[in-house]
Amino acid sequence: MQKRIIGIDVARALAIFGMIIVNFKMVFGNHGNPFLNTILGLLDGKAAATFVVLAGVGISLMTKGALHRNNADELNQNKYKLLKRALFLFLIGISYSTIWQADILHFYGIYILLAIFLIKSKPKTLSFIAIGMVMLYPILMILWDYDNGWDYAKMSYIDLWTVKGFLKNLFFNGFHPIFPWSAFMIIGMWFGKVQLSNIKVVIKALWVSLTVFIIVQIISYFSIAFFSMGNQEMISELTPILGTDPMPPLPLYMISGSSVAIFLISFCILISKKYENTTFIHILKNTGQLALTFYIAHVIIGMGFIEIVSPIKMGEYTVNFSFLYALFFIIVCLIFSMINKKYSKYGPIEWIMRKLTD
Numbered sequence: 001m002q003k004r005i006i007g008i009d010v011a012r013a014l015a016i017f018g019m020i021i022v023n024f025k026m027v028f029g030n031h032g033n034p035f036l037n038t039i040l041g042l043l044d045g046k047a048a049a050t051f052v053v054l055a056g057v058g059i060s061l062m063t064k065g066a067l068h069r070n071n072a073d074e075l076n077q078n079k080y081k082l083l084k085r086a087l088f089l090f091l092i093g094i095s096y097s098t099i100w101q102a103d104i105l106h107f108y109g110i111y112i113l114l115a116i117f118l119i120k121s122k123p124k125t126l127s128f129i130a131i132g133m134v135m136l137y138p139i140l141m142i143l144w145d146y147d148n149g150w151d152y153a154k155m156s157y158i159d160l161w162t163v164k165g166f167l168k169n170l171f172f173n174g175f176h177p178i179f180p181w182s183a184f185m186i187i188g189m190w191f192g193k194v195q196l197s198n199i200k201v202v203i204k205a206l207w208v209s210l211t212v213f214i215i216v217q218i219i220s221y222f223s224i225a226f227f228s229m230g231n232q233e234m235i236s237e238l239t240p241i242l243g244t245d246p247m248p249p250l251p252l253y254m255i256s257g258s259s260v261a262i263f264l265i266s267f268c269i270l271i272s273k274k275y276e277n278t279t280f281i282h283i284l285k286n287t288g289q290l291a292l293t294f295y296i297a298h299v300i301i302g303m304g305f306i307e308i309v310s311p312i313k314m315g316e317y318t319v320n321f322s323f324l325y326a327l328f329f330i331i332v333c334l335i336f337s338m339i340n341k342k343y344s345k346y347g348p349i350e351w352i353m354r355k356l357t358d
Helices: 002-028 034-041 046-068 072-097 105-116 123-143 163-173 178-192 199-228 232-242 251-274 279-288 291-309 319-343 348-357
Strands: none
Touching (some): 002 034, 002 319, 046 178, 105 178, 123 251, 178 251, 199 232, 279 291, 279 319, 291 319
């Protein structure tokens, strides 16, 4: 169990690093260097998806013992703790959204709330629910206008703070809408019920997920090429539908994001088992345990510093700058995690959450 947890913490660290890179690129700018833009574009929506899948894995691991022992009292205690954490994250995320509309925490809180009702579900049931949510979303897009409420030039949601706008953003067309994004957490719950202590099972998950990812990318690329027949305007129109970008979160993206998450988690479990006593793995483990602190810090401190220094240049920086600054911030996170570990078991935000919810 401990070795498995180390791998999950390592995966969480890599996921938060990916989110830092993606968000810095979106806020500061991505001008120039097409090659780097293309490479970093592969992280769009994938790092955040991994972050959510990891939460689902964590919920399954957290409740596995109580379910195995059929201990109703222990299970109810776990559910109550999750309920309080969901409320904490939702409220933190809502307050956070006033300065960062791309926040995932308030969505995250709702994902956890839904997950509480599925804790006793069998793996097959979880997979059917996740697939159903993914397949339902294109139907919702036929019924409702996905673009309504968006100012894509500024990447901001115009009527976010109206009741109707907030609910539509939350459930349908926000950065990480409940439908279908909560499927990522359900997939994580399904994966958490797999025998992750069995190396053969993890290796199989690694290769199957990688294969699925490659197949989806091939299907996406050739379907766009076939239907567009080389017409650039058609390519622009088809890419949101047949591509694997996160907005809108259509089935090809959801499958791609899920497969990347399963691959990364499997890879980290295997690597952490093989190199568990190395300093690097311990640093990544410690960093992953402070993911919530670093998520909030990368906006308030990381973005805030640049906005204070040069507010008029926000959105105008090169992708080289955004990437290098992200790497600098990641190094700061790694150093902070090492220092913090000497004095505390938890990060600042994690400590507050545990005090309020445990």
